[in-house]
Amino acid sequence: VDDAQLRQIWSLFSAESRDYAQTIAAGALELERGVDKSLLERVRRAAHSLKGAAATLGIEDLAQIAHSMEECLAHAETAPTFPADSVQALLAAARSVEEVLDRGDAGELGAAERLPGLLAALGSAPNELADAAPELPAGKAPPASAVLEALAAHLGRLTSPFVADREGEIAAAARRARELATHGHAELCERLARSFEAMEAGGTEAPRAVAAAAGFIVELRQALGGPDPAVAPRHPSPGERAVRVSTAALDSVARHVELLAVAQARVEPRARSLLAIHAACEEALRTAADEAEASGTALAGVERLRELVQEVGSLGREALHEAARQRVEAAALREDLRGLRMIPAAAVLEPLRRTAREAAGLLGKEVALLLSGTEVRIDRHVVEELRPALVHLVRNAVDHGIEPPAARRAAGKPAEGTVRVEVEPRGSRVAVVVADDGAGVDRGRIREKAVRCGLVAETEVATLDDAACLGLLFHPGFSTASEVTSVSGRGVGLDVVRDVATRLQGTVSIESTPGEGTRFLLDLPLTLATTSGILLRLGGTLAAVPSEAVERVLRLRRAELGTVAGRACARIGDAQVAYAPLGQVLGMPQASWSAPAEVQPAIVLALGGERMTFGVDEVLGKQDLVVSSLGRICARVAHLAGAALLEEGSLVGVLNAAEIMVRARRGFAAGPSEAPRPRIVVADDSPTTRAAMTTILEIAGYAIAPAADGEEALRRLADSPCRLVVSDVQMPRLDGLELTRRIRSDPQLQSIPVILVTSLDSPEDRAAGLEAGADAYLVKREVERGMLLEMVRRLLPEPQ
Amino acid sequence: MGHGSGEGGDGAGTEARRAQEILARRARAVAASRAPETPEGTEVLAFEVAGERYALELAEVIEVLDARSLAPLPGAPPWLLGAVVARTGVVPVLDLRQRLGLQGGGLTDVAHVVVAEHEGEGFGIAVERLQGRLLVPRAGLVAGVRGIRWVAPDRLALLELARVVAGGDTETDRG
Numbered sequence: 001v002d003d004a005q006l007r008q009i010w011s012l013f014s015a016e017s018r019d020y021a022q023t024i025a026a027g028a029l030e031l032e033r034g035v036d037k038s039l040l041e042r043v044r045r046a047a048h049s050l051k052g053a054a055a056t057l058g059i060e061d062l063a064q065i066a067h068s069m070e071e072c073l074a075h076a077e078t079a080p081t082f083p084a085d086s087v088q089a090l091l092a093a094a095r096s097v098e099e100v101l102d103r104g105d106a107g108e109l110g111a112a113e114r115l116p117g118l119l120a121a122l123g124s125a126p127n128e129l130a131d132a133a134p135e136l137p138a139g140k141a142p143p144a145s146a147v148l149e150a151l152a153a154h155l156g157r158l159t160s161p162f163v164a165d166r167e168g169e170i171a172a173a174a175r176r177a178r179e180l181a182t183h184g185h186a187e188l189c190e191r192l193a194r195s196f197e198a199m200e201a202g203g204t205e206a207p208r209a210v211a212a213a214a215g216f217i218v219e220l221r222q223a224l225g226g227p228d229p230a231v232a233p234r235h236p237s238p239g240e241r242a243v244r245v246s247t248a249a250l251d252s253v254a255r256h257v258e259l260l261a262v263a264q265a266r267v268e269p270r271a272r273s274l275l276a277i278h279a280a281c282e283e284a285l286r287t288a289a290d291e292a293e294a295s296g297t298a299l300a301g302v303e304r305l306r307e308l309v310q311e312v313g314s315l316g317r318e319a320l321h322e323a324a325r326q327r328v329e330a331a332a333l334r335e336d337l338r339g340l341r342m343i344p345a346a347a348v349l350e351p352l353r354r355t356a357r358e359a360a361g362l363l364g365k366e367v368a369l370l371l372s373g374t375e376v377r378i379d380r381h382v383v384e385e386l387r388p389a390l391v392h393l394v395r396n397a398v399d400h401g402i403e404p405p406a407a408r409r410a411a412g413k414p415a416e417g418t419v420r421v422e423v424e425p426r427g428s429r430v431a432v433v434v435a436d437d438g439a440g441v442d443r444g445r446i447r448e449k450a451v452r453c454g455l456v457a458e459t460e461v462a463t464l465d466d467a468a469c470l471g472l473l474f475h476p477g478f479s480t481a482s483e484v485t486s487v488s489g490r491g492v493g494l495d496v497v498r499d500v501a502t503r504l505q506g507t508v509s510i511e512s513t514p515g516e517g518t519r520f521l522l523d524l525p526l527t528l529a530t531t532s533g534i535l536l537r538l539g540g541t542l543a544a545v546p547s548e549a550v551e552r553v554l555r556l557r558r559a560e561l562g563t564v565a566g567r568a569c570a571r572i573g574d575a576q577v578a579y580a581p582l583g584q585v586l587g588m589p590q591a592s593w594s595a596p597a598e599v600q601p602a603i604v605l606a607l608g609g610e611r612m613t614f615g616v617d618e619v620l621g622k623q624d625l626v627v628s629s630l631g632r633i634c635a636r637v638a639h640l641a642g643a644a645l646l647e648e649g650s651l652v653g654v655l656n657a658a659e660i661m662v663r664a665r666r667g668f669a670a671g672p673s674e675a676p677r678p679r680i681v682v683a684d685d686s687p688t689t690r691a692a693m694t695t696i697l698e699i700a701g702y703a704i705a706p707a708a709d710g711e712e713a714l715r716r717l718a719d720s721p722c723r724l725v726v727s728d729v730q731m732p733r734l735d736g737l738e739l740t741r742r743i744r745s746d747p748q749l750q751s752i753p754v755i756l757v758t759s760l761d762s763p764e765d766r767a768a769g770l771e772a773g774a775d776a777y778l779v780k781r782e783v784e785r786g787m788l789l790e791m792v793r794r795l796l797p798e799p800q
Numbered sequence: 801m802g803h804g805s806g807e808g809g810d811g812a813g814t815e816a817r818r819a820q821e822i823l824a825r826r827a828r829a830v831a832a833s834r835a836p837e838t839p840e841g842t843e844v845l846a847f848e849v850a851g852e853r854y855a856l857e858l859a860e861v862i863e864v865l866d867a868r869s870l871a872p873l874p875g876a877p878p879w880l881l882g883a884v885v886a887r888t889g890v891v892p893v894l895d896l897r898q899r900l901g902l903q904g905g906g907l908t909d910v911a912h913v914v915v916a917e918h919e920g921e922g923f924g925i926a927v928e929r930l931q932g933r934l935l936v937p938r939a940g941l942v943a944g945v946r947g948i949r950w951v952a953p954d955r956l957a958l959l960e961l962a963r964v965v966a967g968g969d970t971e972t973d974r975g
Contacts, residue, residue, distance in 0.1 A: 255889075258889060259888070259889060262885050262886075262887075262889055262890065263887075265885055266885060538874050540872070541872045541873070541874045542871075542874075543873075543874035583874075583875075585875075586874055586875025587875055588874065588875050628889060628890035629890075630883060630890065630891070630892045631891065631892060631921050631922065631923065632921050632965065633892050633894070633921060633923055633965055633967070634880065634892050637876065637877060637880060639875055640873060640874075640875075640876070642890075643871070643873065643883040643890050645885065645890070649885075650871060651871035651882075651883050651884070651885060651890065652871065653871075653872075653873035653874045653876070653883070655874065767945050770901075770945055770946045771945060771946075775901045776901060794878060794898070
């Protein structure tokens, strides 16, 4: 490039290079805050372009600086953080580039000052400019991306002033470009090859050819599917930039959207009442007008009233229109918000790497954690709730699933175990799998433990099928590791995982093959903000079920309902599906569900691969729902997912389909004839009183565990699950007040209601009892009057 | 509520100042209404549940709704009568006596739902009769138990909302 030519294109070059220098300087500062791959790529590309441009014009100092910048950035790619002195060096180098350009603008192109120092700071020695071409893997056709990388490297070398064998380089590049045509886009490849060949001529043609070649490479990258690293991630398009939003802000928006829906729901009925009043006014006005006309008085007043009534009418109609428009707007807002609440599953998956590593380290095991589906987008609330459950499952897999390295080798497996966590979208639901390639679950130990814990009678344990046996793992307090490890902890069982799944309106199931491993499957909704539900009537109460859980709605004829092996079933197609009246499952009063119907409306719920049929009084159809939480107060009412505002502004309870199925299964498992009788502990030191209370309660259908004092009562509570405690106050060893306090302070027992029965009846005694945490306080003479039974029924709803 | 923009002049500045003033005035008004502890006593909303008299501090009350808007919930436990749409959102409606495990007869004719809020947790209390705002003198108050903060000489019982929220079977410190 001679001086005349240089002068011609200098201003162009200068402007372009300043851009690059600025990009590099700004990028360096951003990199200091955190290394981001796409940012790094953008900065590198700026340095690379600067190098190319400077080399083309033969401005060696700039080319060298740019090359060193590129090198410096390349090192950062593998480093977790960007070193501060590299940032300094890049800033100094960018400044130096600008100084060279400044001088060039003033007409005196010269060398950069302090060049060796600059280059050293950037981590390279002067003149160390030979880019090694990436070696292509030997063999048949290399992947298009590798060829493109090689072509980019050729281009890089050709734009450098120190290329050893220019002709050879050009020939190789052109050949590679033509070979690339085997991946398609032959025409583009040919043009790329030609632009490489055009560089041979040198002179003013060369920069143009370089620019053209660079352009073709970018085009080919896009055409052949590889992402253009500079354009791809970070900023998809200028009009659609992403911003970070704090979760608190998002929650606040969600709350206000809900309030808006609530306000809207209150407006519409009001508009309707206004119209109803208008109609009544018109009616009254007609009578008044007739009378006024007949008597010839008050005519002016009637006329004025007519105007006012008309105004009320049009106000009412406008209000109704407004309400309808608001409803549409609110629906759009909700839809947008739902999108905003979805975040990639990576948020919950990535931290599991640490969980697995820590657990493996503690236990002296070798474990690889493989994640997939990190990009699947899930409701933020689902992700947050899911976190502890997944941590538990991964720890559990490392602790109980994966064998120690020696045992694995002995079993012919690689010493390193594998735990996979996979997230896979399935329509409106998502499947989360935690699988290990460990020893599998030892059924014998489950059975043994279940008998020891009193979960299953010794006589029944052998008859349990495999699914029921594995299902025991989810029973509260069950843990198969006989020794408690610091990883899984004491008393934390898989029941926690099941609780999380149920709370999220999902299910958890387990499969396990001895010697091959165990696989947990969580079936969850993508979002908790259900948008549509099936509306049902149960007696006089309306209820909604999220429609994603409803497989179908049907009308069963009497002949299609029957019993199979003592269980109520509905015949659906060729299958027998367990059947129960929904009202019964919910413990509603019998009148509301037992209506004998010739044709029984029913819904089939399907979750986690299981199906159940539920009879209802009426299916009213599908509705859009805005589900509102009922708050902390109702957190323990597990079968209610919340309440939803219907379109016309009324409220309906939304059922948690997963919990309904859990409850129904409990009923099905025992068979309809022998529903489990709730156990009540009766503690009293007087055998007569004990016998009297036992008789009263047994006749009413409860199972009784008698105890002679507080300590015995605590043992009964530990033996088997009990639902309620009736206790005397004055007893030897451990009295009723202390018993109540102990129950209240035990996390396993604290929700069990306690009724204190005593002969003491002073306000002070009553207060002491209630202060200890008793739910009710009865005087002994009230027991005979039926008060005990009434109190028990109130505290323990639902048994027949 | 639209405060018009008919101020004229340098619109934005005046408008902002006016907004500030209005906000300040409202804040004062709200602060005043939420400070029921006057030198003479406590301002409460009194009502009847199952023939007995209860009260909430006025500051805790959000609104009073007609019980006809109460929607029953399927399979709800006895203490949960249903839900209503309140100004602050959808809230559960409680049977006070069941919730606190208090003795006495059931509810007969629920006429109103008193919506209250405690630490951001909204809920409604089903009541049979409203007695309106009262100023309860501080003298003669007796500490109550189990969800009752104190009892006035005329047996009006002021509710302890923390206990109502937590439910009857949870220990709560009184004081």
